[in-house]
Amino acid sequence: MEQVIEWLVANWLKIAVPLLAFLATYIVGLWLRRVVHNVLERWVATRKWEGGQVIVWAVHRPFIYWFLLLGILVAVQVSVLSPLVKGLSALAIGTLFVLSLGWVILQLAEQLVRLYFPRIKASQSITAFVINVIRFAIILVTLLVALDMWGVPTTPLLAVIVLGILIALVSFRNAATNVSAGVQLGAAQQIRVGDYIKLESGEEGYVTELTWSNTQIRALDQSIIIVPNIRLLQQTIINYGKPLKKAKDSFQFHSRTHFTELTGLKAKNLRELVDILRKVPDAVIYFHTHHFLEEQYYLTPQLSNDFAVWVTEALGDEVLAERLASIDTFGFPNLGALRERIIATIEEYLSGNPPQREAMPDRDFHFMKSVSFILPTAYAVHDLREFIEALRKISLGSLFFHVFDARLRLGRGMNDFSIWLQDSLGDTELAEEIARLDPYTFTLEGLRLALIQLIEKRME
């Protein structure tokens, strides 16, 4: 013990000087930290920059550690230690400083990303990806600098790393472009989850998810379309915005195809025509007043009902043909009433114009009906926007089924669209507008267009 005290008495200056140098540096550090902190606080306050607070507090704590390191460095340098020890300690302290500086920069960058990426609506996956890239880059640079300080040759290592990065970029260039596109889409905020979008290439639907590499869209047929983000940037997109009011129940579009059934019944003259008309099932009346609408949909003007055509072509009676052709099918609530009107028209004509001609050879009227096969389509819609887009896509058979078959053949009294709009969507006004539309005055394509225009007007 005495030897220790003697040594201390003899060498107190060798200890005191480094100690004082350390303390002085530390105290200066504390003072400088306060000054710098205040200056930064004022600067941030004047700029009203939220990111400034992150910088202020990111620097505040390590500042004192850096002055601790500086104090140790000064103390060692003024001490009586050998030059070798001084050199090694300077290198070690310098390395610690570089590592801590890297750590601070890493924390700072990470906090700034976490602060700002949610503002640009970047998804969590994009944020996590960017943070990982930043971490990798900063740690890499920090390690390289530290190694360089110790004299380790970093150029070959750097070359290997750069080469690795380049290979990775080439290998994942599509992913990289998609990520880049995803960042741009997120930053621009032109597409959000929930938007209804339509791509130039034809895909459309509600955006259900935006990831760092792709955008997912739920199509009308409920399928999920995954579109690489780069494709979204490269083409024109119509964004219809947020969803509209949802219906209580979805509207399931059906398609219909028909198969002609023969009755074996035929008429040679008007009397036979009327007599058979009285006894055939409603399906026969429906067939002869409707099948041409679908079979000859491309003709403008459209053909008249079969009775009028037969009276013209087989009996050569233009007057009665005109009366039969002008029977307004839309004005009848059911097929029974329509049948009675056709019969009454012929009977009235017969009473004033006896006797009647026989049909030309091979031109008897053959009574037919159709068997309808109803098949569900892939389209089930929940709001007006989906409805209008499905209307553009469905077959004419589907349109025919929901407008013509529904009202008269299936006896629903109204077209299916109006029923759904009224009962499930609560849009009575639009339902009535569509119900008032006389579908018999349009070609099927014309009817599709008219319905779309009515709904578009309503959506405005």
Add this chain to the structure above:
Amino acid sequence: MASKLAGKVIQNINSTFSGGGVAEILNRMVPLLNQLGVDARWNIIKGNDEFFQVTKKFHNALQGRPQTITGSDFDTFMETTRRNFEVCELYGDVIFIHDPQPAGLIARKKEIGKKWLWRCHIDVSNPERKVWGFLRPMVSQYDSAVFSAPAFSPELPIRQFLISPSIDPLSDKNRELPQETIDAVLAKYGIPRDKPIITQVSRFDYLKDPVGVIEAFEVVQKSIACRLVYAGGTATDDPESDKVLAEVRERVGKNPNIHILLVPPGSDIDINALQRASTIVVQKSISEGFGLTVSEALWKAKPVVASAVGGITLQVKNKFTGLLTHGIPGTAYALKQLLSNPDYARWLGENGREHVRRNFLITRHLKDYLLLFLTLFNPGDVIYL
């Protein structure tokens, strides 16, 4: 739709694997049904010459041609039918019988059950009563019958369906042809392209009224420069056809604008080219079953002038997809109208092509077959699949 027939075997039965319209249809339809996943198969009945002579007479009688039918003919038919009970295995869930020859197999329905269809490919609108009276009780036992035109449908106690014939747009007779091929065919038959060409493609048969076509053309020729091409063959089983051809040639005389072409069997590309080279296609038949040559012309977007007979009225909607006429003067008038109004003629042709596209292509035929089978398992007029 095809998936709704999963597990069902459709057994087609007729009398031959080759030759004739039925074999031609089945040769196309059975593979197409298979490709859709429908287990369609095809068998034939066996019969000797005597049997087929009888069925040939039945065939003619059902189409309204007077035949001498004796009691032994019916015995021959029934005897062969009974022999086929033993040799023709009936394994299908749907037994699809084509034409009268195998119709008698229906006698086994009570024993084996299953669904039975009878497909009548011929015109039975004015059948000879004796033969129809013999066949009708058999047909009435089927679950359903199928006819090619509404006019062929008799009153029966069973359901009847309409399946119109169809054309195959990819066959040699209907596929697109390069202009060089068309030019080569015209050169082969010595037809210059200096004037509009009016064409009728039909065999040399009085029912196709070739002389009427020539007379109508002569009326047109007085005011409009044009050419007439009448292209057809002679049927080996029709001794009249040579006589008709001779009469036609005599009637034409030395008119350089009328080209009577005897086209050998299998010249589908030639027929295709002649139709495509035509300005107007005529079908001035006196009587017609369905008249697929009209569908062929319409498919090539040609304006058609045709008699309002048989199945032609299903294809030509007057003034919309062509012009229907009732005699020589009407035909001549319609031809002049179309030659003088090419825009109207083009509009009719385009409408005609669309009409065929929707109603008379093999795809529609295939769909009708699927629907026909489905009606057997799904009663009612409105069927939710």
